[in-house]
Structure formats: C-alpha cells, structure tokens
Amino acid sequence: MVMPIVFVLTIMLIYSHKKLTGLPALIVDQDHSRLSRELTRAILANETFSLAGYANSAADFRELAVQDRAHVCFIFRRGFESALLRGENARVDVLVDNSDYLVGGVETSNISTVLTSYSIGVNTLVVEAIHGIPEPSARRAAVPLDLGQRMLFNPAFNSNYLNFMVPAFSLVPLQLAALLATIRAGSSEYGGRSFQSALIENPWAIVSGKVLAYLVVLLPVLGVVLILPHWFSGAPFLADRLSFWIVLTWFATAMATLGYGLSAMTRDSLKATEACAVLTLPNFLLSGVTWPILAMPKLMWPLAFGFPMNCAGVMIKKITVMGGSLADCGKQIVVLAAWSVIALLCAWRGTRQVLDAARNGTAPNV
Amino acid sequence: MSSPFLHLCYRELRRILGDQRIYGLLLAGPFFYAFAFGGVYWEGRTKYVPIVIVDEDHSALSRDITRALQSSDSVSVAGWLNSPEEFLPLLRRERAYACVIFPPKFEHDVLDGRAPRVGALFDGSHVLIAATALGAIRNVVTSFQVAVNGIELSTAGVPRTEGRVLARPIQAVIRPVFNPTLNYSYFMLMCLVCVATQSVTRMSCGIALGLDSSEQIRRDTGNDSTPILWVFLSKVVGTAALVIPAAATAMWFVFVLFGAPNRGNALLIGLALSLFVIIQVCIAYGYYGLFQSPVLCTQFHMFTAVLFSILSGYTWPYYGMPEGLQFISMSIPVFNVISIVRRVSLMGAGPSLLTKYFLALLVWLLVAAAWGYWAVRKQMKLESAPCE
Numbered sequence: 001m002v003m004p005i006v007f008v009l010t011i012m013l014i015y016s017h018k019k020l021t022g023l024p025a026l027i028v029d030q031d032h033s034r035l036s037r038e039l040t041r042a043i044l045a046n047e048t049f050s051l052a053g054y055a056n057s058a059a060d061f062r063e064l065a066v067q068d069r070a071h072v073c074f075i076f077r078r079g080f081e082s083a084l085l086r087g088e089n090a091r092v093d094v095l096v097d098n099s100d101y102l103v104g105g106v107e108t109s110n111i112s113t114v115l116t117s118y119s120i121g122v123n124t125l126v127v128e129a130i131h132g133i134p135e136p137s138a139r140r141a142a143v144p145l146d147l148g149q150r151m152l153f154n155p156a157f158n159s160n161y162l163n164f165m166v167p168a169f170s171l172v173p174l175q176l177a178a179l180l181a182t183i184r185a186g187s188s189e190y191g192g193r194s195f196q197s198a199l200i201e202n203p204w205a206i207v208s209g210k211v212l213a214y215l216v217v218l219l220p221v222l223g224v225v226l227i228l229p230h231w232f233s234g235a236p237f238l239a240d241r242l243s244f245w246i247v248l249t250w251f252a253t254a255m256a257t258l259g260y261g262l263s264a265m266t267r268d269s270l271k272a273t274e275a276c277a278v279l280t281l282p283n284f285l286l287s288g289v290t291w292p293i294l295a296m297p298k299l300m301w302p303l304a305f306g307f308p309m310n311c312a313g314v315m316i317k318k319i320t321v322m323g324g325s326l327a328d329c330g331k332q333i334v335v336l337a338a339w340s341v342i343a344l345l346c347a348w349r350g351t352r353q354v355l356d357a358a359r360n361g362t363a364p365n366v
Numbered sequence: 367m368s369s370p371f372l373h374l375c376y377r378e379l380r381r382i383l384g385d386q387r388i389y390g391l392l393l394a395g396p397f398f399y400a401f402a403f404g405g406v407y408w409e410g411r412t413k414y415v416p417i418v419i420v421d422e423d424h425s426a427l428s429r430d431i432t433r434a435l436q437s438s439d440s441v442s443v444a445g446w447l448n449s450p451e452e453f454l455p456l457l458r459r460e461r462a463y464a465c466v467i468f469p470p471k472f473e474h475d476v477l478d479g480r481a482p483r484v485g486a487l488f489d490g491s492h493v494l495i496a497a498t499a500l501g502a503i504r505n506v507v508t509s510f511q512v513a514v515n516g517i518e519l520s521t522a523g524v525p526r527t528e529g530r531v532l533a534r535p536i537q538a539v540i541r542p543v544f545n546p547t548l549n550y551s552y553f554m555l556m557c558l559v560c561v562a563t564q565s566v567t568r569m570s571c572g573i574a575l576g577l578d579s580s581e582q583i584r585r586d587t588g589n590d591s592t593p594i595l596w597v598f599l600s601k602v603v604g605t606a607a608l609v610i611p612a613a614a615t616a617m618w619f620v621f622v623l624f625g626a627p628n629r630g631n632a633l634l635i636g637l638a639l640s641l642f643v644i645i646q647v648c649i650a651y652g653y654y655g656l657f658q659s660p661v662l663c664t665q666f667h668m669f670t671a672v673l674f675s676i677l678s679g680y681t682w683p684y685y686g687m688p689e690g691l692q693f694i695s696m697s698i699p700v701f702n703v704i705s706i707v708r709r710v711s712l713m714g715a716g717p718s719l720l721t722k723y724f725l726a727l728l729v730w731l732l733v734a735a736a737w738g739y740w741a742v743r744k745q746m747k748l749e750s751a752p753c754e
Contacts, residue, residue, distance in 0.1 A: 021685075103685065152487055180668070273661050295413065314460075
C-alpha cells in the first residue's frame with residue numbers, strides 16, 4: 001500500500017519543473033557589435049538557456065561540454081552585424097551537444113524559436129525601411145504565413161512533461177501492487193493449507209473470494225495513486241468517472257487474478273515474482289512513454305500494444321486526459337479481455353492443482 | 367591461503383551456473399534487455415506521425431504546403447477531413463495525432479498581404495509525438511514563409527537574390543556535435559545496457575545470497591572456520607567474473623551491431639562497467655540483508671527499478687529535476703557509469719575529464735562493499751552454526 005504512493009510522489013517530484021530550463025550556453029562573440037549583444041540578450045532571456053560564460057573561440061566548447069559546463073555554443077563571427085548592414089545574410093553558428101539526445105532536441109527547438117523571432121524582427125525593420133510602409137504592415141509582410149498552433153489535452157504545453165510522464169508512470173506501481181500483493185499472500189496461504197472446507201470443491205469461488213478480498217484494499221489505494229498527480233500538480237483529469245472506475249477495477253482485477261494464478265500454479269512466491277518481473281520490467285521500455293510506439297519497428301508493435309499495462313494506460317489516458325469514454329477504447333478492451341481470460345485460466349488451473357492434491361491426500365508442494 | 371579462496375570463488379561460480387534462474391538472469395539479462403527491447407530504438411528517431419488535413423481553401427498554395435508535408439519523413443498524411451471537429455474522434459482512436467487547417471481564402475489573403483494563419487491542432491497528451499509533428503509542420507510553414515516573403519520582395523522591385531536574403535536576414539546554422547546524425551539509439555542503448563545490468567544483477571544476486579548458508583559452505587569446503595570476509599569476497603569475485611564479461615559484450619554489441627561510435631578509450635568504459643558491476647553485486651547483497659527474504663528483496667527491486675532508471679537521467683535529463691533530486695540523481699552509481707560511457711564513446715573524453723565520475727564510483731564501491739559485507743555476515747550468522 002505504501003510503495004505505490006511513494007512511487008508516484010517521487011515521480012511527481014522528478015517532473016515537478018515540467019520542462020528543461022537553465023541549460024548552460026557558451027557565447028563566442030567575435031563581432032562585439034550591438035547586434036551580437038542584443039541577440040545574446042534575446043537568447044539568455046529564453047528560460048531554456050543560462051549563461052555558462054564567454055569564450056574567445058569555439059574550440060573551448062568541446063572540453064566544457066565534456067565537463068558538463070556548457071551544452072550549447074553560439075558563435076557570432078567577425079563581420080556579423082556589418083554583413084546585415086550590407087544587405088547580406090548574417091549567420092549565427094550554433095554548436096549543440098547532442099550526445100544527450102533529449103537535451104539536444106530541446107536546445108535545437110528553442111534556438112530556432114529565438115533566432116526565427118529575431119529574424120522576423122529584423123525583417124520587419126528591413127521591409128519598413130525599404131518600402132517606407134508603417135510598422136504593422138511591415139510586420140505582416142515579414143511574416144506572410146502565421147502558424148497558429150493549439151495543443152489539445154495538455155493546455156500548458158510548452159514542453160510540459162509533468163502532465164504527460166507522471167500519469168503514464170503511475171500505471172507502473174498500479175500494476176506491480178496488484179500483481180505482487182496477491183503473489184505473496186497466495187503462496188503463504190498454501191503454505192498454511194488454510195483452504196476452507198466449505199469452498200474446497202469450487203475453484204471459482206476460491207478465486208473470486210480471494211481476489212475480491214485484495215481488491216477491497218487495493219482499489220482505493222490505486223484510485224488515489226492515479227488522482228494524486230491531479231490533486232498536487234494540476235495534471236488534467238477530465239474523466240467520465242464511471243468509465244474511469246470500470247477500467248481501473250477491471251485492470252486491477254485482471255492483474256490480481258493473474259498474480260494469484262501464478263502464485264497458485266507455482267506455489268512458490270519467488271518463482272511467481274520472477275514470472276511477474278518478466279511481464280512488468282519490459283513494460284517500462286515498451287510503454288511508449290519514453291519512446292513512442294509509432295517510432296518502434298513494426299515487429300515490436302504487437303508486443304508493445306499487447307502488454308496489459310500499456311492497454312490500461314492508453315484507456316486511462318483516453319478517459320482522464322482526452323475526455324473520452326470506453327467507446328473510444330475498442331482495441332484496448334480486446335487486449336485487456338484477452339489478459340483477463342489468461343488470468344482466469346491461470347487461477348483456475350492453479351486452484352484445481354491444489355484441490356486435487358488435497359483430495360488425493362498429498363500435501364501441496366510448498 | 368590463496369587456494370581456499372580460489373576454491374570459494376569456484377564454488378560461487380558453480381552455484382550460479384547450477385541454478386537456471388540465476389545464470390539465466392545474469393548472463394542473458396543484459397543481452398535480452400539491450401537487444402530484444404533495445405530494438406525499440408532501431409529507427410533512431412520518430413518518423414511518419416499520422417496527421418490529417420482540413421483544406422477549406424482548395425487553392426494551389428494549400429495543396430503545395432500539403433505536398434511539402436507529405437514529402438517530410440517526420441509526418442505522413444493519413445487523410446483529409448471536412449472540418450476540424452472530425453479530428454477529435456480520430457485522435458481518441460489513435461488514427462491521427464495532428465491536424466493542419468487551411469482556412470477559407472487562405473491563398474487569397476496571402477496574395478492580399480494579410481498574413482493568414484495556418485491552423486494546427488496537436489495531441490498534447492503525448493509530448494514526444496506532438497513535438498515531432500510540431501517540428502515538421504513548423505519547418506514546412508517557415509520554408510513557405512521565406513519563399514512567399516522572397517517572392518513578395520522581388521515583386522516589390524528587390525532583385526530576386528537580394529529578396530531571398532532579405533526574407534531571412536539572420537540564419538542559424540545549427541551543428542549537432544558528438545552525435546551529428548541525431549541518432550537516438552546511440553545514447554539510449556548505452557544507457558539501456560547499464561540499466562539492464564543493474565536490474566539483473568540486483569535481482570539475481572539477492573536471490574543467490576538467500577539460497578546460501580554457512581552450513582552449505584561448510585559442506586562444500588569441508589572447512590569449519592572460513593572467515594566471513596573471504597566468503598563475501600569470493601561471492602563478489604565469482605559473480606563479477608560472470609557478469610562483467612556479459613555486460614562488456616552487451617556494450618560491445620552496441621558499437622558493433624548498432625553502429626554507435628566509440629571515439630575514446632574502450633578500456634575506460636570497461637573499467638567503469640567493472641566497477642559498476644561490483645557495486646551492484648554488493649548492493650544486491652545489501653538489499654537481501656535489509657529484507658532477509660529473496661521474494662521481498664526482488665519485489666523491492668521491481669518497485670525501485672523504474673525510479674532509478676528515471677533518476678539516472680537517461681529518460682529525463684537531470685537538468686529538469688529539482689535541485690535536491692539533481693544531487694541524488696548525480697550521486698547514484700548508474701548516473702555516473704552512464705556519464706562515463708557517454709563521454710568516452712560519444713565525446714572522446716580522456717581520464718582527466720572523468721575524474722569526478724570515477725571518484726563517485728569509488729566512493730560507492732566502499733559504501734556498497736561495507737553494506738554487502740554486513741548483509742553476508744548477517745546471513746551467515748543467522749544460520750544455526752556460525753562459520754567463524
């Protein structure tokens with residue numbers, strides 16, 4: 001009960017900055033002009049960058065990058081401003097440390113944003129000066145096409161990872177808690193041979209009774225785990241509440257049944273835990289959170305879409321973040337139904353084995 | 367006394383190789399993770415994100431921009447819609463992740479100098495996909511902006527070449543260093559080998575210690591007074607002798623099979639990996655010492671594995687974490703080994719630039735060794751007849 005909440009609180013803390021800021025930028029200003037200084041100010045005014053220092057040449061950048069003291073280097077070569085005044089293109093050279101692809105990607109996108117805005121500003125002035133037209137018209141001429149972008153479902157999108165990563169990672173402890181709670185308790189139950197005689201002939205009654213007992217404890221905790229990011233960090237939660245609880249209960253039931261089934265079949269909580277590790281550890285890589293499923297080779301798609309955590313994650317995202325309902329989750333419903341059948345078969349088979357052993361008078365293999 | 371110690375090491379190797387679960391995890395784990403699941407990064411970057419077009423203008427310009435989008439390998443045009451309202455159901459069914467909208471009179475407004483807007487809707491619920499689609503659409507629109515601007519200036523009497531210059535007076539020439547092809551897999555696969563090595567070592571060594579006892583040692587060695595320090599060291603040496611070659615081979619495959627560049631000294635990578643493996647073996651024993659149960663220690667590891675992966679900075683850079691967590695992130699062994707491997711292989715760094723990372727690993731080695739020794743001692747003392 002404690003681990004899922006600790007897990008999700010830690011994840012929320014990790015992503016609490018929501019985006020990457022303050023990446024150290026090295027400035028090599030060989031022009032020492034008003035334009036290069038203005039552009040430097042514009043770059044540093046963007047919260048993505050902070051000043052790592054000034055250098056005389058770009059040769060210093062590699063060493064500083066290796067020491068983690070600079071991630072990007074802006075170079076204003078001599079004659080930068082005068083080229084612009086002569087009506088030629090002025091070029092800013094930018095070196096980006098791309099050995100960490102995540103940081104490199106954010107830097108490249110922000111460099112383009114700053115320099116494009118500045119370029120438009122300069123363009124406006126040039127058009128205004130050449131044509132002698134007023135500033136608003138000159139601005140329109142400088143930006144003939146405007147891209148009006150709107151992010152759906154993540155309204156604060158400005159590389160806001162908190163709204164995206166935290167809800168996705170919350171599924172990890174949810175799955176682990178449902179699987180592992182039943183795995184330990186299931187095998188220790190067999191160790192004590194405490195099956196009730198009234199239920200002994202009915203495997204389904206044993207399975208449903210046991211799983212239900214765990215769900216009573218698990219469901220409130222799991223519900224809290226999924227709602228915590230919304231309470232504490234304002235992650236969107238547009239849920240159709242009924243659909244949300246149906247998916248959560250269904251997923252938790254399937255996983256608790258699977259955990260119990262593995263426990264009953266192996267009658268050894270260590271073996272059952274290892275079997276769960278095979279199922280849960282790859283989930284993190286294949287969940288599409290750290291790397292989109294779209295970008296994986298097509299051969300991996302069935303595996304990525306087929307993991308129970310992934311299909312439950314997509315369903316919960318559609319319901320809580322996109323404001324959808326179960327009607328939008330056709331594929332995921334099929335996958336979760338398949339996992340539910342597998343879990344029930346495991347639980348039934350495991351329980352039958354133990355009942356047969358009890359009937360034949362042989363002690364369960366504990 | 368070296369012969370009994372070697373005998374103990376040999377015993378540990380035999381124990382590991384005699385247990386399918388443990389050797390399966392230890393030897394196959396790094397390969398399985400790095401290559402079966404490392405395959406997810408095979409494409410190198412996100413490509414062909416499905417988008418839809420709402421063309422309410424049906425003009426030559428809107429068709430031109432659509433063609434430009436179709437020729438980009440970052441997005442693929444999945445279809446055309448009559449209105450933006452139709453996009454939302456498609457998005458919820460994962461058929462399209464972005465929608466580009468050309469409003470009525472779009473071309474007409476451009477020709478009139480009214481700066482019309484190309485609308486774009488994105489699925490913000492998946493940041494990575496949205497960023498790829500946004501980048502591609504922005505690039506195409508910016509290119510058209512420059513072209514339209516150039517044409518406009520040339521019709522205003524500015525010569526064609528000058529018009530092009532004026533349309534984009536400041537150019538940014540961005541050069542990615544250390545990974546010029548922007549290949550995501552180079553960085554991710556190296557990290558994955560380190561994280562996989564950590565996971566499988568912690569899981570299997572905790573179990574291995576739980577299955578051993580002073581009674582068994584006495585039976586196997588025929589010696590009643592084996593010092594616990596020797597038992598601990600022989601366990602670490604025996605396990606490391608198996609895991610280090612497995613982890614090193616998995617890392618070597620990243621360079622050989624996946625084509626990641628190695629611009630530095632491979633021995634430094636080997637040294638860092640070896641230190642890392644020994645630390646993980648000791649920490650695994652430490653976990654067992656805390657829980658005194660292979661099941662609990664494996665379950666604890668399963669809960670913390672994802673947290674340590676994220677804290678290592680390979681899925682989320684440590685710059686993006688709060689300051690207190692940055693310190694924790696930079697302190698954990700996996701962060702330091704990843705930093706060394708990345709700096710040596712991609713940046714060509716030498717020993718002088720890696721001092722702080724190696725120092726951190728050495729500090730961890732001491733702490734983990736003390737922790738692991740405590741755990742082995744506790745395990746041996748718990749048995750009915752003490753070893754010492």
